[in-house]
Amino acid sequence: MSPKGIPEAVIAAVSGEEHPIAPFLRMDRMPHIWCSTCGIGTTVKALAAAFEKLGTDLDKVAIVSGIGCTGRVAGYVRLDSFHTTHGRPIPFATGLKLANPELDVIVFSGDGDLVAIGGNHFIHAARRNMDIKVVCVNNFIYGMTGGQVAPTTPLTALTSTTPYGNAEPPFNLCHLAAACGANYVARWTALHVRRLTKAFTEILVKPGFCFVEIITPCSTLYARKNRLGTGLDIMKYYHDNTVIEHGADPAEADIVFGGPIICGKFVERDRPTWLEYQDQHLTERLGEKYFRAKALQEACER
Amino acid sequence: MRREIRITGFGGQGVILSGVIVGKAASIYDEKNATMSQSYGPEARGSACSTQILVDDKEILYPYIRESDVLVAMSQEGYTKFLGELKADGVLIYDEDLVNPGEIKKGIKAYPIKAQRIAETDLGRKIVTNIVILGFMTAVTKAVPKEAMVEAIKTSVPKGTIELNLKAFERGYDAFREGAGEQVEEGSGARSGAE
Amino acid sequence: MKADPVGVRTGTFYLDGDRAAAEGAIAAGCRFFAGYPITPSTECAEHISERFPEVGGIFIQMEDEIASITAIIGAAWGGARSMTVTSGPGVSLMMENIGLAAMLETPCVVANVQRGGPSTGLPTMVGQADVMQARWGSHGDYEIIAYSPQSPQEAFDFTVKAFNMAEKYRTPVMVLLDECVGHMVEKVVIPPADAIEVEPRRLTDAAKGEYLPYAYGDDLVPDMAEAGMGYRFHVTGLTHDERGYPEMSVRCQDWLVPRLVAKIRQSADDIVEFDEENADGADVVVVSYGISARVSRMAIDLAREEGIEVGFFRLRTIWPFPEKRIAELAKKIKAFVVVEINLGQIFYEVERCARGQCETLLSPHAGGGVHDPEDILKVIEKGAKAK
Structure with a gap:
C-alpha cells in the first residue's frame, strides 16, 4: 500500500507504471484466463508479496500445478513452473524436490485437483511430511469444467451435477491435512490478503509438508448457482462471517453452507521431513556407507 | 548336454538358495550355461516351493523343465507335485525323514538321504539341511563339479556361516561316497523302484 | 561420457532379469526411483532400495503407480536420471503420465515386466501382450522407444541403452521385460565403468532470458533446462509453443505434435536394433x-x-x-x-x-x-x- 492508502496496483494502472509484481509474472501471457472477481489472482499476489518480503531467490523456486482454474497459476508466474496432469502435482513436486532438495517447491492448485482426483497423493505426502508447500485454492466447485460438485462442496449447495443440492458431506481439508501429519496447516480467505501473505512467508521457511487452504470466490459458477451475489458480496460475506481462531482444532472447523468460516493457523509443528528422516535413519544404520552422509557432513561443516 | 534339475521343499528350507548355488556353480565356476527359476505366487510365500535349474554346454533356449533329469525332494508335497516330470530313468534324491516315496517306478534311480537329521544331529543346525542335500546331489549326479559348488557356496551364503555350510556340504557329499546307509542297492549303485 | 564408477558394480554375477535391470539403471546413472510393488517386477524395486543408499540415489515407494511415474518425471526436471518399474496393471495406470513425459519431452525410463493379462490376469506368469500398449497406450500421437531383452544380461545392457536413448531423444523409454526374463537367474557380466558409455543430458547453454524450452535444431530435439538453473522456464502438458506457453490452435498443434513423432521416426536407423x-x-x-x-x-x-x-x-x-x-x-x-x-x-x-x-x-x-x-x-x- 502507498502511504496514502491507495493500492499500488491502482497507482500503477493510473500512472502507466509497471505493476509492482510484474517482475514475478509472465507479463507476455497477460491477460489471464480468470474471471473478474475470481480470487485466484489475489492469492498469487499474496505469494509474490511473500517472496518480496523474504527476499527469496526466485531462481530456486519451482511452482507445480495440476489441472483446473488454479492449475493455470504455474503458467503465469515467472519461475520454473510445471503445469502437469490432473491430480498429479503433488507426486511431480515430490520427485522434483527429492531430485534437487535446494529448490523451494510449491504446489499451487485447486480443491478438485488436490483432494478429489489427487486425494491419495495429498494424504500420503502429508503423512510422509514431504518438504513441499501445498496451496489449495478452494472455491467449492469445479470451475474450468463448468461448475460441477467437488469433494469440498458444502451440503445442500447447488452445482451443475447436484441440481437439487449436494447430498454428500464434504472434506474438511485442514482437518485432513492435520490428521495426516502436515507440519503447518492454515486456512484463510481471499479477503485476508495480509494474513495470507504472512502465512506464505511462514511456510516458505518452514520445513515439511505445509498446507494453506484459501477460501476463494467463484462468482461465475458457485455464487451464481447458489445466488450468493457478486464477487464483492462474497468478500462482504467473508468479512462478516470469518472467525479467526489460531490454534483451533481443525476437526471443529468444518465449513457449512451459509455458516461461519473458521480461519487461522491451526497447526504448526516440527516433525522431521521425509528426507531428514531418511538421512538420519540411514546414517544411523549404514554409517559411512550411506552416500549422502558425507555430503551432509560437509554441509554441516560449512 | 542339457540337464534339468528340480529342487523342491517347503518355505524356510533354503530351496531357492540351493537353486542359486547350483546355477551359479555351473555358470560362473564351471563355464557352462545355467538358468535358475523359482516358483512364484502364493505357494512361494508359504508351504511348498521349488526351483528349476537348467544346465547346458550351449545357450539355454527353453527356460523351463520339460522332463527333469534330477528331482531333489525335501517335502512330501513337492515330491508328489514334481515326480511326474521326472524322466523314466531320472535320478530321485529325497530326504527319507521328510518324504515317503511310496512305490518308485522301475528305471528311476532313487537315492535317499537323512539330510535333515545329519544337519540337526551332526552339525547342530537344521538350517543347513539344503546344503547337506546339495553335497549329496553333487556326489550322486556329478551335474556340477564339486569345486564349483564349493566356490558357489562361499559366495552365496551369509559370511559368518561359510565354514558351517562347507562342512554341511562335505557331510552330504561323503554320505554318498561312503556308500553309507541302506540306499544303495547291489550292482546299480542305486535303489531301483519296485515293479 | 563414461559411467560414474560409484554406481557400477563391476563383476560376474548370478542375477535375475529384474535385478540385472536395476544394476543397469544404477550403472547408467539412475539416482531417483519411485515405484509401487507389483509382481513380477518387485525384485527390481527391492534391489534398488538396497543399493541406492550406497550410491546417493533416492528411492521412494509411492502410494500408487500414477504417483510413481509422475514422481520420476518431476525428478527428471529436478536434474535426476529417473526410473520406475511395474507390470501390466501398473503400466495401465501410468499411461496418462507416460503421455505427459512424451509431451514435456522428459527423459525417463519405465520398465514393464510383462505378465499375463488382461486385468489382473496371471500375476506370476509370463506374457508379452503389452507391446502394443507400450506403443499406443497413452492418448494422442507420440512415438516411443522400447527395448526387449531376452536374458538377464540384456536386461542390464538394454536398461543402460534405455537411459541413453531417453537422454538423447528426450523421451520416455520402455524396457519390456517379460516375467520369464525378469525372474530367470543367469550369468550377468557387469563391465567396468569406463567401458559403459553414458549419454549426457542435453542441457541448454543459452543465456538467461534467451532460453526457449522447445526451440529445436535439425535433430528435432530441444535442449533442456532443469529447475533451479535460473532459466525460469515453463512447461505444460497442454499444446505449447517454443516458449513452452500453452496455445490452443491448429497452427501450434501442427508445429508441435508432428515434431514429437518425427524426432523419433527420422532417427529410427540410430535407434532400431535387431x-x-x-x-x-x-x-x-x-x-x-x-x-x-x-x-x-x-x-x-x-x-x-x-x-x-x-x-x-x-x-x-x-x-x-x-x-x-x-x-x-x-x-x-x-x-x-x-x-x-x-x-x-x-x-x-x-x-x-x-x-x-x-x-x-x-x-x-x-x-x-x-x-x-x-x-x-x-x-x-x-x-x-x-x-
Whole structure:
C-alpha cells in the first residue's frame, strides 16, 4: 500500500507504471484466463508479496500445478513452473524436490485437483511430511469444467451435477491435512490478503509438508448457482462471517453452507521431513556407507 | 548336454538358495550355461516351493523343465507335485525323514538321504539341511563339479556361516561316497523302484 | 561420457532379469526411483532400495503407480536420471503420465515386466501382450522407444541403452521385460565403468532470458533446462509453443505434435536394433523377441533338421519397428512366422510392413508359459509351403 492508502496496483494502472509484481509474472501471457472477481489472482499476489518480503531467490523456486482454474497459476508466474496432469502435482513436486532438495517447491492448485482426483497423493505426502508447500485454492466447485460438485462442496449447495443440492458431506481439508501429519496447516480467505501473505512467508521457511487452504470466490459458477451475489458480496460475506481462531482444532472447523468460516493457523509443528528422516535413519544404520552422509557432513561443516 | 534339475521343499528350507548355488556353480565356476527359476505366487510365500535349474554346454533356449533329469525332494508335497516330470530313468534324491516315496517306478534311480537329521544331529543346525542335500546331489549326479559348488557356496551364503555350510556340504557329499546307509542297492549303485 | 564408477558394480554375477535391470539403471546413472510393488517386477524395486543408499540415489515407494511415474518425471526436471518399474496393471495406470513425459519431452525410463493379462490376469506368469500398449497406450500421437531383452544380461545392457536413448531423444523409454526374463537367474557380466558409455543430458547453454524450452535444431530435439538453473522456464502438458506457453490452435498443434513423432521416426536407423541370422536366402523368417526369441531358436533348429530354409529375425528394440528391413525381407521370402506370447500384436506390424509381398503367419500363445517349440515348428512348416 502507498502511504496514502491507495493500492499500488491502482497507482500503477493510473500512472502507466509497471505493476509492482510484474517482475514475478509472465507479463507476455497477460491477460489471464480468470474471471473478474475470481480470487485466484489475489492469492498469487499474496505469494509474490511473500517472496518480496523474504527476499527469496526466485531462481530456486519451482511452482507445480495440476489441472483446473488454479492449475493455470504455474503458467503465469515467472519461475520454473510445471503445469502437469490432473491430480498429479503433488507426486511431480515430490520427485522434483527429492531430485534437487535446494529448490523451494510449491504446489499451487485447486480443491478438485488436490483432494478429489489427487486425494491419495495429498494424504500420503502429508503423512510422509514431504518438504513441499501445498496451496489449495478452494472455491467449492469445479470451475474450468463448468461448475460441477467437488469433494469440498458444502451440503445442500447447488452445482451443475447436484441440481437439487449436494447430498454428500464434504472434506474438511485442514482437518485432513492435520490428521495426516502436515507440519503447518492454515486456512484463510481471499479477503485476508495480509494474513495470507504472512502465512506464505511462514511456510516458505518452514520445513515439511505445509498446507494453506484459501477460501476463494467463484462468482461465475458457485455464487451464481447458489445466488450468493457478486464477487464483492462474497468478500462482504467473508468479512462478516470469518472467525479467526489460531490454534483451533481443525476437526471443529468444518465449513457449512451459509455458516461461519473458521480461519487461522491451526497447526504448526516440527516433525522431521521425509528426507531428514531418511538421512538420519540411514546414517544411523549404514554409517559411512550411506552416500549422502558425507555430503551432509560437509554441509554441516560449512 | 542339457540337464534339468528340480529342487523342491517347503518355505524356510533354503530351496531357492540351493537353486542359486547350483546355477551359479555351473555358470560362473564351471563355464557352462545355467538358468535358475523359482516358483512364484502364493505357494512361494508359504508351504511348498521349488526351483528349476537348467544346465547346458550351449545357450539355454527353453527356460523351463520339460522332463527333469534330477528331482531333489525335501517335502512330501513337492515330491508328489514334481515326480511326474521326472524322466523314466531320472535320478530321485529325497530326504527319507521328510518324504515317503511310496512305490518308485522301475528305471528311476532313487537315492535317499537323512539330510535333515545329519544337519540337526551332526552339525547342530537344521538350517543347513539344503546344503547337506546339495553335497549329496553333487556326489550322486556329478551335474556340477564339486569345486564349483564349493566356490558357489562361499559366495552365496551369509559370511559368518561359510565354514558351517562347507562342512554341511562335505557331510552330504561323503554320505554318498561312503556308500553309507541302506540306499544303495547291489550292482546299480542305486535303489531301483519296485515293479 | 563414461559411467560414474560409484554406481557400477563391476563383476560376474548370478542375477535375475529384474535385478540385472536395476544394476543397469544404477550403472547408467539412475539416482531417483519411485515405484509401487507389483509382481513380477518387485525384485527390481527391492534391489534398488538396497543399493541406492550406497550410491546417493533416492528411492521412494509411492502410494500408487500414477504417483510413481509422475514422481520420476518431476525428478527428471529436478536434474535426476529417473526410473520406475511395474507390470501390466501398473503400466495401465501410468499411461496418462507416460503421455505427459512424451509431451514435456522428459527423459525417463519405465520398465514393464510383462505378465499375463488382461486385468489382473496371471500375476506370476509370463506374457508379452503389452507391446502394443507400450506403443499406443497413452492418448494422442507420440512415438516411443522400447527395448526387449531376452536374458538377464540384456536386461542390464538394454536398461543402460534405455537411459541413453531417453537422454538423447528426450523421451520416455520402455524396457519390456517379460516375467520369464525378469525372474530367470543367469550369468550377468557387469563391465567396468569406463567401458559403459553414458549419454549426457542435453542441457541448454543459452543465456538467461534467451532460453526457449522447445526451440529445436535439425535433430528435432530441444535442449533442456532443469529447475533451479535460473532459466525460469515453463512447461505444460497442454499444446505449447517454443516458449513452452500453452496455445490452443491448429497452427501450434501442427508445429508441435508432428515434431514429437518425427524426432523419433527420422532417427529410427540410430535407434532400431535387431539380430538377424540366415534371413537372406531363407524361405521362412521367424520374427520374435524377449523370451520367445530363445524358444523360437529351438523350433528353427528342428525345422532345419527337416531341411527347411529358416532365417531368424530378433527384435532387440520393438519400437520404433524395423519397418525397412522387414519390408526388404518380405520381397525375398515365402513367409514370416511371428512368435509372441499374445494373440497377435507384432504379427500385425510385420504384416503391415510385408504389404502382401509374402505370407505372415502367427504362432500365438495366450500367456502363462512359453511356446512348445513343436507348435512353432508346425507354423514354420506351413510357412515353408506358402507360395
